Amino acid sequence: MSTNTKCAALVSGGLDSLLAVKLIQEQGIFVQGLFFETPFFSMKKVKYHCEKNSIPLLVIPCFEEYKKMLLNPASGYGKHMNPCIDCHVFMLKKAAEYIHEKGFDFIITGEVLGERPMSQNRNSLNRVINLSGVRDLVLRPLSARHMKPTKPELDGLVDRERLEAIKGRGRKRQYELAEKYGIKEIPQPGGGCLLTDKNISERLRFLISTRKEGLTERDTRLLKVGRYLHLGKGQLLIVGRNEKENDILTEKYRKETDILFEPVLYPGPSALLPHAGNDESLISFSVSICARYSDIKGDEKAVYKVSTPVREFEVKSVKADDEEIKKRFDLTVKSGDGC
Numbered sequence: 001m002s003t004n005t006k007c008a009a010l011v012s013g014g015l016d017s018l019l020a021v022k023l024i025q026e027q028g029i030f031v032q033g034l035f036f037e038t039p040f041f042s043m044k045k046v047k048y049h050c051e052k053n054s055i056p057l058l059v060i061p062c063f064e065e066y067k068k069m070l071l072n073p074a075s076g077y078g079k080h081m082n083p084c085i086d087c088h089v090f091m092l093k094k095a096a097e098y099i100h101e102k103g104f105d106f107i108i109t110g111e112v113l114g115e116r117p118m119s120q121n122r123n124s125l126n127r128v129i130n131l132s133g134v135r136d137l138v139l140r141p142l143s144a145r146h147m148k149p150t151k152p153e154l155d156g157l158v159d160r161e162r163l164e165a166i167k168g169r170g171r172k173r174q175y176e177l178a179e180k181y182g183i184k185e186i187p188q189p190g191g192g193c194l195l196t197d198k199n200i201s202e203r204l205r206f207l208i209s210t211r212k213e214g215l216t217e218r219d220t221r222l223l224k225v226g227r228y229l230h231l232g233k234g235q236l237l238i239v240g241r242n243e244k245e246n247d248i249l250t251e252k253y254r255k256e257t258d259i260l261f262e263p264v265l266y267p268g269p270s271a272l273l274p275h276a277g278n279d280e281s282l283i284s285f286s287v288s289i290c291a292r293y294s295d296i297k298g299d300e301k302a303v304y305k306v307s308t309p310v311r312e313f314e315v316k317s318v319k320a321d322d323e324e325i326k327k328r329f330d331l332t333v334k335s336g337d338g339c
């Protein structure tokens, strides 16, 4: 096989994409791993496993472009806010831009025919490559021998006989290959995409309905952080649930657009009113909510430092009534640190 052949691989950090890379590297072909980064899919796992397995990785941030697709996916959403078909098409189009710019020969992915009943059946796989406009250039090394030969195979750049014919949900062959290629640490399956999480999706739906195109990358990086309380008029109060989340809220605070609440004297949560600007109408209610989650007792008043785009001042408040808080939109998600 030609040692001048180069391809790009869509890598997710899962075992299948690592094996797809190994199968092609084994043929003397240079493989550049690509990861298109958004706040919805953590790059920690992919970075870790690529490093462990000597796979060169390029992380390309693409939030703004991805957002356009996410707000209006041509093929709709899956069970939650996951636009899987359009997401795959998006990634393949981005990878195609990359290989054309760099003069690479083709693209590989770790998809396995029939592994996921909805997104990896033959129709879905065909649909995605048809929509991406790079049909002949996408090779799926793990299931290649169940599919029509692609251009790199027909051109003799890749030896089809050395590719796999894996099909279905069983993982036996993948584990054999992992052993063959010395992949000692098998990545845990799933759990990566926030758009498949029910509660995160509800939070995101809320943000999209109130911010629309104004949805920022920072907003989405806060999707996993804190309690979300809808105070009315599209205003959202994010209240930290522990020290780590309080620190994240302080760090993500933007003086030009937000209002930040920080406890003075007593331990209590920090909170953020993103995009509230100079609207001070919700400040006392917000402080009373922070007081509710602070360590004050009975009728004591919590003292909070409030920072708006134009001034800083202190506000004292007793705890908000639990019934009043219950009326607000609050979606509990697992505590985390965002992507």
Ligand code: SF4
Residues within 6 Å of the ligand: 041, 082, 083, 084, 085, 087, 088, 193, 194, 195, 196
């Ligand atoms: S699960 Fe998430 S990352 Fe994967 S295809 Fe669907 S939307 Fe894209």
